[in-house]
Structures are given as C-alpha cells and as structure tokens.
Amino acid sequence: MDVQAETPxxxxxxxxxxxxxxxxxxGTALLDLLHxxxxxxxxxxxxxxxxxxxxxxxxxxxxxxxxHAGDLIANHGVxxxxxxxxxxxxxxxxxxxxxxDAEVLTGSASRVLWELVRYEAKLQAELFHAExxxxxxxxxxxxxxxxNNPLQLILGLAENLMDERDxxxxxxxxxxxxxxxxxxxxxxxxxxxxxxxxTSLQPVTIPVNGKLDEALKIARYALSFxxxxxxxxxxxxPVVTGNPDELLHVxxxxxxxxxxxxxxxxxxxxxxxxxxSAVLVTVSDTGRGIPPDSLPRxxxxxxxxxxxxxxxxxxxYNVKAVxxxxxxxxxxxxxxxxxxxxTITFPNSATAEKRP
Amino acid sequence: MEFKSDLFFGASTGNxxxxxxxxxxDIRKVVGMTLKKAGYDVLEAENGERAIEIINTGENRxxxxxxxxxxRMPKINGIEAIAYFRSQYPRVPVIVLTGFPDTDMATSMLxxxxxxxxxxxxxxxxxxxxxxxAMEQREIAHL
Numbered sequence: 001m002d003v004q005a006e007t008p009x010x011x012x013x014x015x016x017x018x019x020x021x022x023x024x025x026x027g028t029a030l031l032d033l034l035h036x037x038x039x040x041x042x043x044x045x046x047x048x049x050x051x052x053x054x055x056x057x058x059x060x061x062x063x064x065x066x067x068h069a070g071d072l073i074a075n076h077g078v079x080x081x082x083x084x085x086x087x088x089x090x091x092x093x094x095x096x097x098x099x100x101d102a103e104v105l106t107g108s109a110s111r112v113l114w115e116l117v118r119y120e121a122k123l124q125a126e127l128f129h130a131e132x133x134x135x136x137x138x139x140x141x142x143x144x145x146x147x148n149n150p151l152q153l154i155l156g157l158a159e160n161l162m163d164e165r166d167x168x169x170x171x172x173x174x175x176x177x178x179x180x181x182x183x184x185x186x187x188x189x190x191x192x193x194x195x196x197x198x199t200s201l202q203p204v205t206i207p208v209n210g211k212l213d214e215a216l217k218i219a220r221y222a223l224s225f226x227x228x229x230x231x232x233x234x235x236x237x238p239v240v241t242g243n244p245d246e247l248l249h250v251x252x253x254x255x256x257x258x259x260x261x262x263x264x265x266x267x268x269x270x271x272x273x274x275x276x277s278a279v280l281v282t283v284s285d286t287g288r289g290i291p292p293d294s295l296p297r298x299x300x301x302x303x304x305x306x307x308x309x310x311x312x313x314x315x316x317y318n319v320k321a322v323x324x325x326x327x328x329x330x331x332x333x334x335x336x337x338x339x340x341x342x343t344i345t346f347p348n349s350a351t352a353e354k355r356p
Numbered sequence: 357m358e359f360k361s362d363l364f365f366g367a368s369t370g371n372x373x374x375x376x377x378x379x380x381x382d383i384r385k386v387v388g389m390t391l392k393k394a395g396y397d398v399l400e401a402e403n404g405e406r407a408i409e410i411i412n413t414g415e416n417r418x419x420x421x422x423x424x425x426x427x428r429m430p431k432i433n434g435i436e437a438i439a440y441f442r443s444q445y446p447r448v449p450v451i452v453l454t455g456f457p458d459t460d461m462a463t464s465m466l467x468x469x470x471x472x473x474x475x476x477x478x479x480x481x482x483x484x485x486x487x488x489x490a491m492e493q494r495e496i497a498h499l
Contacts, residue, residue: 156386
C-alpha cells in the first residue's frame with residue numbers, strides 16, 4: 001500500500017478556532033507556532049498592510065488572509081481573537097464586532113504571549129542544537145574509522161622511510177603521507193563546521209545541490225555506506241532561502257535516516273528540481289519502509305523506533321520545524337519492504353526575487 | 357599435523373603466509389609492506405567475501421598461516437567473515453585490525469576465538485609481534 005503522510009492531525013474534540021490580527025513579526029511568529037498545534041485551528045490572519053510578512057506566510061500554509069480585521073472576527077466561528085497589532089483603537093473595534101462568546105487577547109496580555117512565543121523559539125533552537133550534538137555521538141565509529149585508517153598509512157610509511165634507500169620511493173611515500181594528513185584534517189574541518197551552533201543570521205540564498213553534497217559528506221562520517229549506491233539527479237542550480245547550517249542539518253538527517261533504513265544495502269537517491277514556484281528536494285531509499293502504525297507519528301517530538309540511547313526522536317521533528325521555518329512543506333511516500341521517499345517543497349527563491 | 361609453508365615455498369617466503377583483509381587499499385598496502393619486509397608472503401582481500409574465496413582457493417586451504425581482518429567492510433563484513441574462518445578453518449588464527457576502539461566488540465571477538473584485537477594505527481613492530489604470537493599459538497594448539 002502506498003501511504004502518504006503530511007503529518008495528519010490527531011485532533012481530539014473540537015479545535016480552538018483562532019484569528020490573528022497583525023501580521024508583522026509578532027503575528028508571523030504566532031502563526032508559525034499555532035499552526036503546528038493540533039488542537040488549534042488558525043482560521044485566518046489580518047493586517048491592513050498587504051505586504052506584511054505574516055500574510056505571505058499564511059498563503060503558503062493555505063490559511064485565510066484578510067486586509068480587514070472585521071471580515072475575520074465576525075465570521076468562521078472564531079473562539080479566540082489574538083490581537084498583536086499594538087494598536088489601542090483595535091481593541092474597541094474588536095469588542096464592537098466580535099461574536100459575543102469569542103474571547104479576546106489584546107494589549108499587555110498579547111505582549112506577554114508574544115514574549116512566550118519568542119522564548120519558545122529560543123528553546124526550539126536549543127533543542128535543535130542538542131539533537132545535532134546527540135547525533136554527533138553516533139559519528140564516533142565513523143570518525144575513528146576515517147581518521148585511524150590514514151593514521152595507519154602515515155605510521156606505516158614513516159616507519160618504512162626510516163630505512164628506505166630508493167629516492168623515488170622516499171619521495172612517493174612522503175607525498176602519500178602529506179596527502180593522508182590533508183585528508184585527516186579535512187574530516188576535522190567538516191565536522192567542526194557541522195557541529196557549530198546554527199547562526200541566527202538573516203536568511204541567505206543557498207544553492208541546494210551543493211548543500212546536499214555537503215550533507216552527504218557529513219553523513220558518510222556518521223555511518224557506513226557500504227553496499228549503498230548513491231544516485232544524484234540534480235536539476236541545474238536550484239536555490240532556496242534560509243539558514244545554511246540548519247538546511248545542512250535537515251539534509252544530513254534525511255540522508256542518515258535513509259541509509260539506516262537500508263541495513264542490507266540499496267540505493268540512496270538525491271534529487272532536486274525546480275519549477276517557477278517551487279524547489280523540490282527528494283531523498284529516497286530502497287530500505288525497509290515505514291510501517292503504517294508509525295507513519296502518523298514520525299514527525300512527533302521524542303518519537304523513535306530506535307533502541308534506547310540510539311535515537312533522540314528529535315530528528316524528523318527538527319527537520320519539519322526547519323522546513324516550515326523556511327516556508328516549505330515535507331511529505332513522505334513509503335512502502336513497507338520497498339523504501340521511503342521524503343520530498344521537501346520550498347518556495348522558489350530564484351523566481352520569487354524576480355517577481356515585482 | 358601441520359606443515360610450515362616454507363617447507364614447500366622456501367624460495368618465495370620466509371616466515372609464513374598472511375591474508376590481509378581490509379577495504380582500504382592504503383591499509384592493505386602499508387600492512388602488506390611491513391609484513392613482506394619481515395619475510396611473510398602476503399595475500400590481500402578487499403572484503404569478507406573475497407577473503408573467503410581466497411582461503412578456499414587451492415593451496416591456501418592448507419598454507420594460510422594467519423588472517424588479519426578489519427571489521428567494517430562492504431559485502432561480507434569482518435564479523436561474518438571471522439565467524440566463517442573460525443568454523444571452517446579453526447586452525448588459522450585470526451587477528452582483528454580495526455579503526456574503532458570498542459571494548460565490547462573486542463571482548464566478543466576474543467570470545468569468538470580471535471587471538472588479538474589491534475586498533476589502528478598500530479606500529480609495525482607490534483603488528484609483527486602479534487603475527488608471530490598468533491603463529492606460535494597455532495603451533496602449540498596443534499602439538
């Protein structure tokens with residue numbers, strides 16, 4: 001059976017219907033947080049500025065967008081109105097227009113909420129970093145292998161050089177030693193880059209193919225790719241907008257999951273493609289697939305099928321959080337015994353910039 | 357009863373025949389170099405599957421003295437290959453040479469009858485001493 005999951009909501013009872021007024025930084029952050037919570041349904045977001053960032057974000061999430069608060073709060077059975085406009089007149093306006101049973105969060109209460117949301121975002125960043133560091137623990141075997149092999153070569157050649165008389169051999173072996181040292185130091189450089197805290201700089205344009213290649217290199221330290229064939233199907237030059245360190249981590253996560261699903265070998269396929277509106281990145285394996293009972297939970301925090309101490313259960317959770325933050329979506333196709341395929345759809349930055 | 361390989365191949369080798377199993381060509385090259393200089397006849401395999409083929413080929417069934425085997429390898433890995441050697445060729449001592457220092461793994465391998473567990477990088481002298489020791493143990497076991 002072909003199963004598709006876009007994190008199906010597990011809703012118990014009736015969700016709280018929320019309208020957000022104000023689509024600036026505060027409104028956008030609220031939207032990003034609330035739409036991930038299963039018991040909350042964001043029915044819409046309003047801002048009188050049509051270019052407000054939260055409105056664009058809402059369109060990407062298929063959430064209704066309004067330029068007039070009145071349209072939103074009077075309809076849709078809204079239970080809770082969150083006003084983050086900071087506009088004192090808005091409060092009066094809401095009270096006049098809202099349904100009698102709808103609650104309103106405004107003024108300093110909404111300010112406190114905004115602080116909480118910011119705090120949550122900080123925790124999320126910490127969690128992200130913690131998961132990455134926990135993952136690096138599992139790199140130990142791979143790193144030991146990749147460092148100790150060149151060290152064995154260096155030691156063996158150096159011992160041999162002590163009594164090697166042939167000048168051509170001496171030169172060749174000295175060159176081999178130098179090459180081995182360079183390879184070894186490259187490992188440390190790659191891993192230092194990877195383990196550093198994701199910088200919270202402004203989003204930048206990231207070439208996707210290069211980032212996938214970098215992730216592949218990192219993942220090779222984490223696990224054995226023996227008997228795994230890597231196939232790359234890259235479109236030329238797709239770019240996305242976001243934090244390069246975070247995107248690297250997303251790709252490392254998906255690649256390591258894919259390889260771990262193929263204990264007995266198989267094919268790892270990395271594919272990128274671009275349309276006018278979207279950039280698609282697909283990481284596929286020919287591994288064991290995800291059982292139907294696990295599928296709805298794979299993006300949940302702390303959900304893991306690995307033995308205790310082997311997985312944090314935060315990998316795919318963080319993947320989804322980063323993808324959402326980059327205004328993208330993630331979808332999985334899986335067949336038990338045949339493999340899984342994770343597809344991330346990002347807005348196309350290259351074409352977005354060209355638009356007026 | 358055992359025959360020392362140099363009784364048959366005295367011209368080509370001195371001390372015995374060693375099979376080096378490692379997926380890294382660099383390791384096979386450098387370990388091979390050390391052992392050849394010490395007078396051993398060295399065979400190489402890039403994975404467990406190839407190692408099993410080699411040990412089952414012609415005179416190697418009789419003439420192989422020591423196997424030096426990595427753990428992390430493609431196709432048939434070190435653990436599987438060693439299990440095969442131990443069951444099919446119990447007279448051939450196996451030395452593990454691995455990049456990963458893992459005490460649990462070392463313990464279980466020694467329990468499987470591996471004579472030594474060496475972690476890369478290992479000095480030439482230690483490697484040669486381990487091979488000599490392995491061959492002595494084999495002699496004692498078959499006295």
